[in-house]
Amino acid sequence: MVNDSSTGEEKILTVAKIENGTVIDRIPPGKSLRVFEVLGIDSNYPYVVALAMRVPSVKMKVKDVVKIKGKALTSKEIQTLTFIAPHSTVNIIKNFKVINKTELTIPNKVEEIINCINPNCVTNAHEPVVSSFDIISKEPLVLRCVYCDRLLKGDTLQNQL
Amino acid sequence: MKGDLIQHLFTTRKLSKQDIENLFDLTKKIENNPDYYSEFCKGRILGNLFFEPSTRTRLSFESAMLRLGGKILGFTSSRDSSATKGESIADTIRMVNHYADIAVVRHYMEGVGEIAKQFATIPIISGGTGTQEHPTQALLDLYSLKKEFDKIDGLNIGFLGDLKYGRTIPSLLYSLIKYDNVKINLISPKTLRIRSNVENRLNDAKSDYLVTENLHEVLETLDALYVTRIQKERFLDPIDYERLKNSYKITPDTLQDVKDHFIILHPLPRVDEIHYDVDKLKYSRYFEQAKNGVWVRMALILKLLGVE
Numbered sequence: 001m002v003n004d005s006s007t008g009e010e011k012i013l014t015v016a017k018i019e020n021g022t023v024i025d026r027i028p029p030g031k032s033l034r035v036f037e038v039l040g041i042d043s044n045y046p047y048v049v050a051l052a053m054r055v056p057s058v059k060m061k062v063k064d065v066v067k068i069k070g071k072a073l074t075s076k077e078i079q080t081l082t083f084i085a086p087h088s089t090v091n092i093i094k095n096f097k098v099i100n101k102t103e104l105t106i107p108n109k110v111e112e113i114i115n116c117i118n119p120n121c122v123t124n125a126h127e128p129v130v131s132s133f134d135i136i137s138k139e140p141l142v143l144r145c146v147y148c149d150r151l152l153k154g155d156t157l158q159n160q161l
Numbered sequence: 162m163k164g165d166l167i168q169h170l171f172t173t174r175k176l177s178k179q180d181i182e183n184l185f186d187l188t189k190k191i192e193n194n195p196d197y198y199s200e201f202c203k204g205r206i207l208g209n210l211f212f213e214p215s216t217r218t219r220l221s222f223e224s225a226m227l228r229l230g231g232k233i234l235g236f237t238s239s240r241d242s243s244a245t246k247g248e249s250i251a252d253t254i255r256m257v258n259h260y261a262d263i264a265v266v267r268h269y270m271e272g273v274g275e276i277a278k279q280f281a282t283i284p285i286i287s288g289g290t291g292t293q294e295h296p297t298q299a300l301l302d303l304y305s306l307k308k309e310f311d312k313i314d315g316l317n318i319g320f321l322g323d324l325k326y327g328r329t330i331p332s333l334l335y336s337l338i339k340y341d342n343v344k345i346n347l348i349s350p351k352t353l354r355i356r357s358n359v360e361n362r363l364n365d366a367k368s369d370y371l372v373t374e375n376l377h378e379v380l381e382t383l384d385a386l387y388v389t390r391i392q393k394e395r396f397l398d399p400i401d402y403e404r405l406k407n408s409y410k411i412t413p414d415t416l417q418d419v420k421d422h423f424i425i426l427h428p429l430p431r432v433d434e435i436h437y438d439v440d441k442l443k444y445s446r447y448f449e450q451a452k453n454g455v456w457v458r459m460a461l462i463l464k465l466l467g468v469e
């Protein structure tokens with residue numbers, strides 16, 4: 001797994017390449033456990049998963065990497081990952097080759113994955129609509145509900161994911 | 162509004178200064194000659210969907226539509242009434258699309274405007290939604306200011322009381338910041354300051370506003386003071402309420418050093434935040450203010466129906 005290092009010590013940690021599946025690379029160091037959490041990776045997870053933490057990286061000094069064999073992430077999972085581990089890359093692997101590489105960048109809008117904090121917001125009632133937020137600041141992260149106009153801070157979003 | 166692709170009115174944020182001024186021009190014409198407009202909505206129906214009870218706003222809309230020669234239908238229900246239990250706002254709007262030509266929705270929930278945008282095929286006007294906004298009340302308040310001072314630009318306006326839960330406050334602030342050199346003074350206890358999303362929008366508009374707990378810090382500089390009711394249930398500690406209630410009460414004594422042309426507005430109903438003795442003073446405008454509501458709502462109905 002650790003392609004950008006070659007010392008003997010790290011080779012011990014190297015995980016084999018996968019034939020098909022997803023590699024989440026350049027995860028901010030320490031965030032991979034949260035990645036496990038939001039993807040629902042636990043003892044019952046049906047796929048082969050490899051995790052490497054604090055791997056030396058040329059660009060980031062250290063990073064975490066997660067490999068999932070035989071699994072493609074859903075768009076909802078990718079949207080959620082964006083907020084847990086921004087700037088990570090999601091690589092889709094087919095026949096040992098990267099066929100698609102996407103950097104996770106904070107979008108201008110987010111839908112469905114979180115609920116509005118306002119109990120009186122129509123998105124929390126039995127209405128045929130899904131939650132929708134404009135991201136009005138990326139650093140620090142601030143969201144505004146398209147429906148009730150209420151502001152949500154980044155940590156509120158983190159707690160819900 | 163017509164031509165500006167504004168089909169519904171749930172927030173004053175979406176109105177431009179020109180939209181507001183055009184509306185007020187028509188309001189003025191209606192006020193000067195209401196008979197001329199008495200058949201403009203003949204054959205049209207206004208649907209009143211009041212998911213939360215209201216007397217003032219509902220009657221004002223009904224009066225407006227009747228004075229335009231139109232008809233009204235609708236319901237008023239309390240939060241627990243079976244009439245609305247279980248039925249979504251979206252479904253109610255889809256139904257009224259077929260029953261009326263224009264509708265008013267008042268609801269205790271917030272975000273109803275987006276639902277109207279997605280499901281309504283007729284123009285929908287907010288009659289107040291949760292603590293979010295009450296745009297028609299704000300427009301009539303603004304019209305009252307305009308009538309008094311002949312302009313909105315350059316005015317120095319104070320807001321007193323419950324600025325957090327009062328739903329007219331955001332609507333009024335969003336319309337005022339469209340004007341030039343308006344100074345806004347937000348006077349309230351710390352716990353009842355404007356919500357962060359409203360302040361965020363004031364900042365985005367680079368508006369000139371001041372936040373204070375002390376009325377006397379700004380009172381002498383004001384052209385107008387907009388007083389709102391502080392409700393007891395907003396306070397965890399009743400002692401806090403008693404103390405604050407009195408510090409924001411307006412009596413003739415409070416007004417000793419105000420400007421000569423100073424006026425007091427209040428959306429009504431009042432409890433005891435303005436003493437009855439103030440009613441007699443030349444500063445009080447809250448009863449005249451209420452009268453303007455029907456004219457403004459008539460103008461709004463005409464604009465949204467496109468039957469000017």
Ligand SMILES: [Zn+2]
Nearest residue numbers: 116121145148
């Ligand atoms: Zn909301």
